[in-house]
Amino acid sequence: MQGIHFGLTNRVPLAVLGVMLGAALISGCHEEGAYHAPCAQAVAPVGLYSVTGDGQVAVYWIAVEPENVSQFVVYRSTSPDGGFHEIGHTNGDYFVDNAVANGVTYYYAVTAIDFCGYETQLSRETAYDTPRPEGFDARIYDANGDNWPRSGWDLSLARSVPWDDVDADMYFIRTDGGDFLVAANTETDIQDAGYAGFDDVSWAPTSGWSPTGSAEVIPGHVYVVWTKSNNFAKVRARSMSLDYLTFDWAYQVAEGNPELAPRPVRESAPLNLKPGG
Secondary structure: OOOOOOOHHHOOOHHHHHHHHHHHHHOOEEEOOEEEOOOOOOEEEEEEEEEEOOOOEEEEEEEEOHHHOOEEEEEEEOOOOOOOEEEEEEOOOEEEEOOOOOOOOEEEEEEEEOOOOOEOOOOOOOEEEOOOOEEEEEEEEOOOOOOHHHOEEEOOOOEEEOOOOOOOOEEEEEEOOEEEEEEOOOOOEEEEEEEOOHHHOOOOOOOOOOOOOEEEOOOOEEEEEEOOOOOEEEEEEEEEOOOEEEEEEEEOOOOOOOOOOOOOOOOOOOOOOOOOO
16 A cells, blocks of 8 residues: 655644545555455355266355455355355355265355455355266167177166166167167156256256157267156266267266255156167
8 A cells, every 4th residue: 555654844733644544544555556445345246056066066156346355255064054164265256165075965155355354244145066976988788789788877886787687777779760778667767958068967857757768869968867766867978889878977876866856746657668679
């Protein structure tokens, strides 16, 4: 901050001197060429939302009057009713929390600190999310082919199994009518979410499940699976060879999550395509 110097010959009355010093203190300061009005009240951010990851949660927000904000402080709780504690701070508009466990739901709030060090109250909005495991470049084979023992996929353990194994959640099959991902049992549902980036499908829908329990495989499409154990998953088809499908997957280990909503009523039971059909 630029100082004000008074010479003895100026004979400035004390009352006037006090006014001038006060004006100097509230006139602002320069920090590396940028002007900041000291103690201009910061405002807590709005628009909090989060993105689920594997062993991580990314929290985003919108800054309000960012010119008055020195930094943001991120708080976390495992309860929607409070108990937040500080986990980090940042100058940006997002924070990645890597100190989380898959299957546990975390709640986040954010504050802002002004250039005099005063902190706002917690943001009125909170974000919550449940990190989940994911994998890339997994492979399952044609249930009508020689490698049929690896045609199914167990989402809970991230492994290939036979198409008709009790632990199979889905399987891949090539037929004269096309290539399909099939729900492996009558208590599992599947639907095609269309062309999308893997992270673009962030939660499971409550309707739109395939009435046949199958969906045509199209590279670049994302498929949502609702398993018999009431867990949700997503699968993105990457590519197909003559006898196998390569895909990315993510599986929510917390039952009924994300959004922890009551389980909706199924529209219909799936109709499986059996190998050779």
